[in-house]
Amino acid sequence: MEPLHPPVNEEFQLERDNNAELVIRSNDKEFVIKVLSPKQQIEFTSPVSGLRTYQWNGMTKRWEDETDSHDIEGLLTRDLMRFCAGIPLF
Numbered sequence: 001m002e003p004l005h006p007p008v009n010e011e012f013q014l015e016r017d018n019n020a021e022l023v024i025r026s027n028d029k030e031f032v033i034k035v036l037s038p039k040q041q042i043e044f045t046s047p048v049s050g051l052r053t054y055q056w057n058g059m060t061k062r063w064e065d066e067t068d069s070h071d072i073e074g075l076l077t078r079d080l081m082r083f084c085a086g087i088p089l090f
Contacts, residue, residue, distance in 0.1 A: 012084065026083040031076075044072055048079040 015023040024031040032045040042054040042063055054063040054072045063072040 024080070026080075029083055031079065033076075041066075042072065044076065046075075046079045048082060049075055 011026050013025040015025070017023065020035045020037070022033045024033075029047045030045075031047070032043075034043045034045075036043060036053075040056060044052045044054065046052075052072075052075065053066050055066050056062075057064045057069075064070065065072070065075075
């Protein structure tokens, strides 16, 4: 059976480096999520938002930005939406 629509976002490429880094590429843009194990933090680097650092909040069960407490999922979604068709499903 053939799909009704062609696949979307074919230009997105995922690369995982030694379990500590995930790279998402879209054309000439690159998003990087890096795990900082000793500090129990995540760094998210985006061509839109720059470098942001997130700390796990056990009470809210979210990765929150260390400066203004926004959630990583929200920023990641907003930044990726600028380069993709549709809405990312997490």
